[in-house]
Amino acid sequence: MTETVYVQLLDLTCGALLLTAVLILWRRDLSVIVRVFALQGAALTALVAVLAAHERSGELWVIAAGVLALRAGLLPYLLRRTLAAAGEPQREARPLVNVAASLLAAAVLTFLAHAVSRPLVTLAPSPAAQAIPIAVTVVLIGFFVLVTRRHAVSQVVGFLLMDNGITALGLLTTTGVGLVVEVGVSLDVLLAVLVLQILAVRIRETFGDTDLDDLRELRD
Amino acid sequence: MTILLLPLLVPLLGAAGYAVFGWRRATVWLGTASASVMLASSIAIAAGDLPRTASAGLVRVDALSAFMLLVIGAVGLLATAASPAHLRTEIAAGRASTRTAARHSLLVQLFLAAMTLAVTAADLGVLWVAIEATTIVTAFLVGQRRTRAAVEAAWKYVVICSAGIALALMGTIVLNHASVHSGHEAGLDLAGLAAAASGLDPAVTRIAVVLLLLGFGTKAGLAPLHAWLPDAHSQAPAPVSALMSGVLLSVAFYAILRVKVIADVALGTGFTRAVLVVMALASLAIAASLLLGIRDYKRMLAYSSIEHLGLVALGAAIGTPLALAAALLHVAGHGLAKGVLFLGSGRILQATGTSRIDGVRGLLASRPALAGSFGAGVLALIGLPPFSLFASELGIARAGFAAGMGWFTAAAFALVLVIAAALVTRTSRMLLGPPQEPATGSVPMTLVAGLAVCAALGVAIGPLSPLLHDAASLLVVTR
Numbered sequence: 021m022t023e024t025v026y027v028q029l030l031d032l033t034c035g036a037l038l039l040t041a042v043l044i045l046w047r048r049d050l051s052v053i054v055r056v057f058a059l060q061g062a063a064l065t066a067l068v069a070v071l072a073a074h075e076r077s078g079e080l081w082v083i084a085a086g087v088l089a090l091r092a093g094l095l096p097y098l099l100r101r102t103l104a105a106a107g108e109p110q111r112e113a114r115p116l117v118n119v120a121a122s123l124l125a126a127a128v129l130t131f132l133a134h135a136v137s138r139p140l141v142t143l144a145p146s147p148a149a150q151a152i153p154i155a156v157t158v159v160l161i162g163f164f165v166l167v168t169r170r171h172a173v174s175q176v177v178g179f180l181l182m183d184n185g186i187t188a189l190g191l192l193t194t195t196g197v198g199l200v201v202e203v204g205v206s207l208d209v210l211l212a213v214l215v216l217q218i219l220a221v222r223i224r225e226t227f228g229d230t231d232l233d234d235l236r237e238l239r240d
Numbered sequence: 241m242t243i244l245l246l247p248l249l250v251p252l253l254g255a256a257g258y259a260v261f262g263w264r265r266a267t268v269w270l271g272t273a274s275a276s277v278m279l280a281s282s283i284a285i286a287a288g289d290l291p292r293t294a295s296a297g298l299v300r301v302d303a304l305s306a307f308m309l310l311v312i313g314a315v316g317l318l319a320t321a322a323s324p325a326h327l328r329t330e331i332a333a334g335r336a337s338t339r340t341a342a343r344h345s346l347l348v349q350l351f352l353a354a355m356t357l358a359v360t361a362a363d364l365g366v367l368w369v370a371i372e373a374t375t376i377v378t379a380f381l382v383g384q385r386r387t388r389a390a391v392e393a394a395w396k397y398v399v400i401c402s403a404g405i406a407l408a409l410m411g412t413i414v415l416n417h418a419s420v421h422s423g424h425e426a427g428l429d430l431a432g433l434a435a436a437a438s439g440l441d442p443a444v445t446r447i448a449v450v451l452l453l454l455g456f457g458t459k460a461g462l463a464p465l466h467a468w469l470p471d472a473h474s475q476a477p478a479p480v481s482a483l484m485s486g487v488l489l490s491v492a493f494y495a496i497l498r499v500k501v502i503a504d505v506a507l508g509t510g511f512t513r514a515v516l517v518v519m520a521l522a523s524l525a526i527a528a529s530l531l532l533g534i535r536d537y538k539r540m541l542a543y544s545s546i547e548h549l550g551l552v553a554l555g556a557a558i559g560t561p562l563a564l565a566a567a568l569l570h571v572a573g574h575g576l577a578k579g580v581l582f583l584g585s586g587r588i589l590q591a592t593g594t595s596r597i598d599g600v601r602g603l604l605a606s607r608p609a610l611a612g613s614f615g616a617g618v619l620a621l622i623g624l625p626p627f628s629l630f631a632s633e634l635g636i637a638r639a640g641f642a643a644g645m646g647w648f649t650a651a652a653f654a655l656v657l658v659i660a661a662a663l664v665t666r667t668s669r670m671l672l673g674p675p676q677e678p679a680t681g682s683v684p685m686t687l688v689a690g691l692a693v694c695a696a697l698g699v700a701i702g703p704l705s706p707l708l709h710d711a712a713s714l715l716v717v718t719r
Contacts, residue, residue, distance in 0.1 A: 139443035143444050159410060179403060182406050193420075211373075211376045212398065215376055215398055216399070222394075238392055238396075
């Protein structure tokens, strides 16, 4: 792979990562959100594959396979199952911030990410490092989804967006943080989602809904 | 096999025991036995030569780790010793089944193992994984009762803590980036990073440190991401609240201390000091303002944990050997006192059926032994002698004024006074007055033992003194 093709593919996959994050912010139909999230998992896999092909690293190919299985396969499947168990089509009814304002916020977050991650880029200005701000943007958009959405599944997707962004950051900065830690991190994410899924089911059993606006038992 | 792995393997074996045999007569005391072995092996480790490594350098125990192992062992023993009685009462009242009891005991053992892994990990990445694992294990313990409030608390707990800990992961990755480009081979090894920290790029390290302090600060219950703590600690079963409040918070703070050493070398001591002082004072202010209107005694104890972690953060911010030794002693004293109080509050809840402060009256007349130990626990918590929190708060205050941080220290202790007043008035309302029922109840031996150790630590630190000294000197950076 020539250097130009590598940079172009890198930009393409990172662009897809950012685009899917913004799409999640835009759509309110939860089954669409989960589908877009699976697409983002595929984009992340493509990013890892591009890096793996460029560095000719077997470890990165293993990570790519793991990312594909977990983030484009297993996690969307778990989310779909939670949605299916809830019955009728679920929508994010009343986000705290409406869609137009959310998209504006995403623009602001993109600028913020570029400003914040400048030292990271200047430390080692490689083509991969140039894409770091995009990974940081995805993390920030994920955090934004997490705090402004009121539906259990949207909150989980927000958490997973953050995690996708962090994984991308880890791969773009250096080649990850070592396979042991990478496996541990993926396992933790999987477990956290399983826990959240079980809790979402329990919320529905006890509250009759997965809209978290009903969670106001505990306060001072 | 080296003794370093014993505190990690024993609770894993305990968990396997509960998984295979369930909750039956033979396994009731298995958890307590496992915690005793953990404590005994921790004492043996602390008494031996330190630092030591095992498992190809993945496990590393220095004085600070050994001290944290002792705290985990002691509070773990306290909580697991009180668990059988707690679970028996829950089963008798129909709020739990033997399956719940077996699952509870299994998860508590895994919880202890995860905390042990966190304080003995040689690598920041493994430390992160262990702390995230505690969130996952305890989520089910918080939601154990399956009431609306318990499920809500568990949801908030997992969402806020996972998001916070994700920030810490991002910080870890950024620090790794700085480490790889510093020309050293340290990677994420804590000792290696601390040694090579002067070569880290300051701008990148600053981003990493802010993310790590915020992220681990979430798990330590420090502001601004503390909102999960009062809910989770008040809804969890009493032995779990004791462990979460008594040790889990300080295990998360242990991670902050490790980051602080690296940051102090790379950035100078001013940076982490500023961040930690802000977090400490914000936590104290939040705890004080919310305690003034508190109506639930388990939430009262939870807010008091935010206060005490704020004090520990203040001690770490001051950063002199005296301040750090006092902060570590505070961790131990708070762990014991808060463990006793949460266990006592669990008993009060089981006896009265309400966790509202105005639902409990005249406890001193109806249940003198329980009320006596609860009252003594609160006195320990507000820092009265002979309990060790008196000595440690005094140490933090003295160090603060000596280090030229008098204004911050004065502000912090003014808030501590407000909190003490709130705690005493609420507790006296519960304890004093005419009894609601005839006097009953036996002497709760675990609670008395916990308070006795806390008082003994306050009178004489004794053999702990060299360990505390070594641990504090590990954390002091002279530059």
